[in-house]
Amino acid sequence: MxxxxxxxxxxxxxxxxxxxxxxxxxxxxxxxxxxxxxxxxxxxxxxxxxxxxxxxxxxxxxxxxxxxxxxxxxxxxxxxxxxxxxxxxxxxxxxxVIGEIIGMKEQPSGIRVGQMRVPxxxxxxxxxxxxxxxxxxxxxxxxxxxxxxxxxxxxxxxxxxxxxxxxxxxxxxxxxxxxxxxxxxxxxxxxxxxxxxxxxxxxxxxxxxxxxxxxxxxxxxxxxxxKHLDGNCHVYVDDPCDIAMAVKIADNAKTQKYSPCNATEGLLVARGVAEAFLPKIAAIYAAKGVEMRCDEASAHILHAYPAIESIANIVPASEQDWYEEYLAPVISIKVVSGVEEAIAHINRYSSHHTDAILTRDHMHAQQFLREVDSASVMVNASTRFADGFEFGLGAEIGISTDKFHARGxxxxxxxxxxxxxxxxxxxxxx
Amino acid sequence: MxxxxxxxxxxxxxxxxxxxxxxxxxxxxxxxxxxxxxxxxxxxxxxxxxxxxxxxxxxxxxxxxxxxxxxxxxxxxxxxxxxxxxxxxxxxxxxxVIGEIIGMKEQPSGIRVGQMRVPxxxxxxxxxxxxxxxxxxxxxxxxxxxxxxxxxxxxxxxxxxxxxxxxxxxxxxxxxxxxxxxxxxxxxxxxxxxxxxxxxxxxxxxxxxxxxxxxxxxxxxxxxxxKHLDGNCHVYVDDPCDIAMAVKIADNAKTQKYSPCNATEGLLVARGVAEAFLPKIAAIYAAKGVEMRCDEASAHILHAYPAIESIANIVPASEQDWYEEYLAPVISIKVVSGVEEAIAHINRYSSHHTDAILTRDHMHAQQFLREVDSASVMVNASTRFADGFEFGLGAEIGISTDKFHARGxxxxxxxxxxxxxxxxxxxxxx
The missing domain is CATH 3.40.605.10 (Aldehyde Dehydrogenase; Chain A, domain 1)
Structure with a gap:
């Protein structure tokens, strides 16, 4: 033709x-x-x-x-x-769902007004x-x-x-x-x-x-x-946090599968738990061959820790790393002062796809849910769950990184x- | 500058x-x-x-x-x-409404998933x-x-x-x-x-x-x-219908105010009630100086009716009239065979803003609500109600004639x- x-x-x-x-x-x-x-x-x-x-x-x-x-x-x-x-x-x-009518309410004029779902x-x-x-x-x-x-x-x-x-x-x-x-x-x-x-x-x-x-x-x-653009997803490990749970989720979010858009690309760790958490997750990542692009603070902790076998997997992060969607066995790691800095980092660098906080603190969880400007925000769950089937939608035609009409x-x-x-x-x- | x-x-x-x-x-x-x-x-x-x-x-x-x-x-x-x-x-x-969380449900994996309303x-x-x-x-x-x-x-x-x-x-x-x-x-x-x-x-x-x-x-x-494009709104007078109510609504929908986008521009009348309804509404329109652009069937009925004083207000409709948003004391009038033809006419010519059926028939009402592809569809109410305040939204930033994101x-x-x-x-x- x-x-x-x-x-x-x-x-x-x-x-x-x-x-x-x-x-x-x-x-x-x-x-x-x-x-x-x-x-x-x-x-x-x-x-x-x-x-x-x-x-x-x-x-x-x-x-x-x-x-x-x-x-x-x-x-x-x-x-x-x-x-x-x-x-x-x-x-x-x-x-x-077609034809369902929601919110039908009587108005002062006497008319009843609702909304019908249509294709x-x-x-x-x-x-x-x-x-x-x-x-x-x-x-x-x-x-x-x-x-x-x-x-x-x-x-x-x-x-x-x-x-x-x-x-x-x-x-x-x-x-x-x-x-x-x-x-x-x-x-x-x-x-x-x-x-x-x-x-x-x-x-x-x-x-x-x-x-x-x-x-x-x-x-x-x-x-x-x-639109479904990129998925630069984050896990933020808060202080206080259940370290064993955080290790399990940070592992799953990065390594369960490398190619999906909801795999985690950036790991943020509160200073207060960094010493306890980082060596444990780094040992797992190293064993699985995941390259860790670390900021100075996290590299400092990991280099000082003798139990990590494969220190070769630790390389310095550049500014560009915070923006990266690797879709590969690579993760960026940064130590932050707490939930405020984590939220600020995510809102600046993430692609507004899916970001999770791992925490025991109710106030931090609420603040994270409210303030992180992403299509899916999570508490104590792996970013890998951001998916139509896992969310109970029954099916998925795509994932939207837009705010207009459909999101997530x-x-x-x-x-x-x-x-x-x-x-x-x-x-x-x- | x-x-x-x-x-x-x-x-x-x-x-x-x-x-x-x-x-x-x-x-x-x-x-x-x-x-x-x-x-x-x-x-x-x-x-x-x-x-x-x-x-x-x-x-x-x-x-x-x-x-x-x-x-x-x-x-x-x-x-x-x-x-x-x-x-x-x-x-x-x-x-x-900001921060409200809707539909929070537990999924088979154990996570609970809902949606939070955000700006x-x-x-x-x-x-x-x-x-x-x-x-x-x-x-x-x-x-x-x-x-x-x-x-x-x-x-x-x-x-x-x-x-x-x-x-x-x-x-x-x-x-x-x-x-x-x-x-x-x-x-x-x-x-x-x-x-x-x-x-x-x-x-x-x-x-x-x-x-x-x-x-x-x-x-x-x-x-x-x-987007808020034009409002070519319709009133369809069905058979069977309460004629007194239909006259009251058709009058209000056209003449209560001529300039708003939710004013009616086209009047469709089922053949079975045309003889009973048209002369009554035409008398009111004529008295208010509303020009009636009539198809042959409606003109025929009105010309035969001796009670209309101002026959000068009746002029033949052209094809273009069915598309028109007059925003003026003008209305197009057409006799249709019934609800099917009314829906087909509206879906073809209306601007998908607001369209109403006036009827006593439950099945016709349901069919009209389901099949008319407009932002607001009404039964037995004036199209002039299509408005954020009248719909109970508290305020209105505009009326959308789009289907995407916000409608109506x-x-x-x-x-x-x-x-x-x-x-x-x-x-x-x-």
Missing amino acids: NALNIAEYMQTLGLQAKTASAQVARAPAAIKNRALLNLAGLLRQNLGSLQAANQRDLERAAAAGLAGPLLDRLKLGAKDLETVALGCEQLAAMPD IGVFGMIYESRPNVTIEAASLAIKSGNACILRGGSEAIESNKALAALVRQALEQAGLPPDAVQLVGTTDREAVGQLIAMPQYVDVIIPRGGKGLIERISRDAKVPVI PVGIEGLTSLKYVVLGQGEVRT | NALNIAEYMQTLGLQAKTASAQVARAPAAIKNRALLNLAGLLRQNLGSLQAANQRDLERAAAAGLAGPLLDRLKLGAKDLETVALGCEQLAAMPD IGVFGMIYESRPNVTIEAASLAIKSGNACILRGGSEAIESNKALAALVRQALEQAGLPPDAVQLVGTTDREAVGQLIAMPQYVDVIIPRGGKGLIERISRDAKVPVI PVGIEGLTSLKYVVLGQGEVRT
């Missing part, structure tokens, strides 16, 4: 999505759940053909010299397919490699009564087409319009430019991918974007809006 | 607002309420000097040839000042003529724990400066940073361009003014905009966001 054809093609997808969105918005919960269960069944029945399509992507990617971790992300194993099928069934089992309309999703996102996004769209237009990575196009065909089938079997979930059929990048600039058809864009992609899309989009893990409610509902008995304005 | 100086000046205001926002965000409710009560007192004490400043604006405007209605909007009478002073006192008496941070407000908006915006900022940067109309600059000085004084007397509310001191239009393009300092822009202003700002802003009348909650709060007892992710 040339640019003109792509523009035309995307306009067609947009119009079809808009039309379908009105139908899926008013669909009863039972019908939407039926479509989700159909989809789960179809995924299991078509395991063979899905994996064959995925194999074609994998071979093309390998031939193009794609590296190991990227091939891993592209691979759609039987286990991955079972996970997304289960996800569809879990969504079907969840209560339907946003149409969302556009732009994502890379992992083809299971196609099913995650489609199932969230169905449950939330939205239509969506999906633009996956070009390397996963065969897998995504096979998955999207099953979604259409599941919708049709339930009596819903198949255009409620459309996959962009071209890998041309011009299609993304069109998708993010159709405010008449698309209400919000959700990009999932690297920071570069998200910044580019945010800059050029003509509609709101649910975005589940079904993030794909809805509240409209005012007024019930009167003939009232007029005087 | 030249463009370079203005850029520098706005950056300074931005940095000051950002700094003040952290302080006002954590201020206790009692301190914020103290500032509001101080402000109410200062407004009453400085009636003379405020009116003198306003007089200078009025004289300059009159000399520049400003027309009557615009002069009216610019005028700051003793009654206007008392109204905004009372508004400050009402806000002070309202419960504080957005800094909002920029761009508005025209009416200087009382300065106090409305300032008081909403104080109550919601946000900082704000206010850019009023150049014609009201003297009034706004005098009002803003009192706001600073009220903040200082309460121990809050005066930079929490800053007025842009230059009338240069370049300042607006700067204000809407400082994402590092300003979190959201709220424009109040004509459609042209709002479209321009939305196009150029680098931060989210709470925007009160204090629209100036807040929800961050996730996690309370653990040492839990880690497995």
Whole structure:
């Protein structure tokens, strides 16, 4: 397709999505759940053909010299397919939030005013490699009564087409319009430019991918974007604090997995507990090969401590380290005077994603919760919990580092809006 | 100031607002309420000097040839000042929503997860003529724990400066940073361009003014905009319906005031009640000089009815009339087959602001509420109720015709966001 054809093609997808969105918005919960269960069944029945399509992507990617971790992300194993099928069934089992009415109160004029939760309309999703996102996004769209237009990575196009065909089938079997979930059929990048600039058809864009992609899309989009930028998360070990608990959480928050956005990148330690805490956590980090970028005070403590075997893991931190999202076995460490300095450091350097205080002090906990300006603030828990499933949202379309509309893990409610509902008995304005 | 100086000046205001926002965000409710009560007192004490400043604006405007209605909007009478002073006192008496925690639930991992309401941070407000908006915006900022940067109309600059000085004084007397509310001191239009393009300092822009202003700002802003575009509102008279009630509401919705955005611009009438309803409402509209732009079916009924004195008010509607926001003694009238056609017409032509059904039929009422895609949907009430005060929000910073973040009348909650709060007892992710 040339640019003109792509523009035309995307306009067609947009119009079809808009039309379908009105139908899926008013669909009863039972019908939407039926479509989700159909989809789960179809995924299991078509395991063979899905994996064959995925194999074609994998071979093309390998031939193009794609590296190991990227091939891993592209691979759609039987286990991955079972996970997304289960996800569809879990969504079907969840209560339907569309149409719920909250806060209905009688006003002095006599009218009763509340708010009804309704779908946003149409969302556009732009994502890379992992083809299971196609099913995650489609199932969230169905449950939330939205239509969506999906633009996956070009390397996963065969897998995504096979998955999207099953979604259409599941919708049709339930009596819903198949255009409620459309996959962009071209890998041309011009299609993304069109998708993010159709405010008449698309209400919000959700990009999932690297920071570069998200910044580019945010800059050029003509509609709101649910942005997920970086996760420079912190654990602050307060004084007083249960040291054993702090060691357990600081270990988990950094080393349970290095690549997720909710892994901790910065460790702040109150001066009063630094001598007791730092050698213990450093021994663990060193044993796991985690590089520690230390400020002078923490380096001083650790260098003086004879029990650390691998002092080679301790290197001096630069100013830039406080800003870093390593996504790797690296952590920055800084000794602070107390909760005030910890909050100030976090509000200055963190990416406002997820930050935790580990403390026994109730006042410090309250102050931290109130004053840390991040999407998720935690007391005595690992930052790794910042996740739609762990937060009880049932599913997650992304994590927002914005303050506007949705903040933190975005589940079904993030794909809805509240409209005012007024019930009167003939009232007029005087 | 030249463009370079203005850029520098706005950056300074931005940095000051950002700094003040952290302080006002954590201020206790009692301190914020103290500032509001101080402000109410200062407004009453400085009636003379405020009116003198306003007089200078009025004289300059009159000399520049400003027309009557615009002069009216610019005028700051003793009654206007008392109204905004009372508004400050009402806000002070309202419960504080900042810091409230909702939905705290224990998750399978053992962590408890809820959401805390927090200020957005800094909002920029761009508005025209009416200087009382300065106090409305300032008081909403104080109550919601946000900082704000206010850019009023150049014609009201003297009034706004005098009002803003009192706001600073009220903040200082309460121990809050005066930079929490800053007025842009230059009338240069370049300042607006700067204000809407400082994402590092300003979190959201709220424009109040004509459609042209709002479209321009939305196009150029680098931060989210709470948009209030036009209000093409509808009343749909259903079958079956209490005709006397329908006449009362259709009259009020159109004629109680012609200029507000929530005044009705289109009247849809079910065929089954058209003969009974249309002549009655037409007699009232004709007596009040309201021009009726009628489709063929409604014109046919009205022309056949001998009781209408002023048939001159009935003119044929064009396709364009269905889109029109008249803000004047004009209304479009169309006969429809029933609730389905009414909903389809509204979803096609309305501006998604406020639309009402007048009916006795429960199923029709439910369908209308569910399917009409507007910020406020009503049953048996006048569209004129779509207003922050009438909806019980206590105050209104604007009305949003967007679906994202805030929809419909925007009160204090629209100036807040929800961050996730996690309370653990040492839990880690497995």
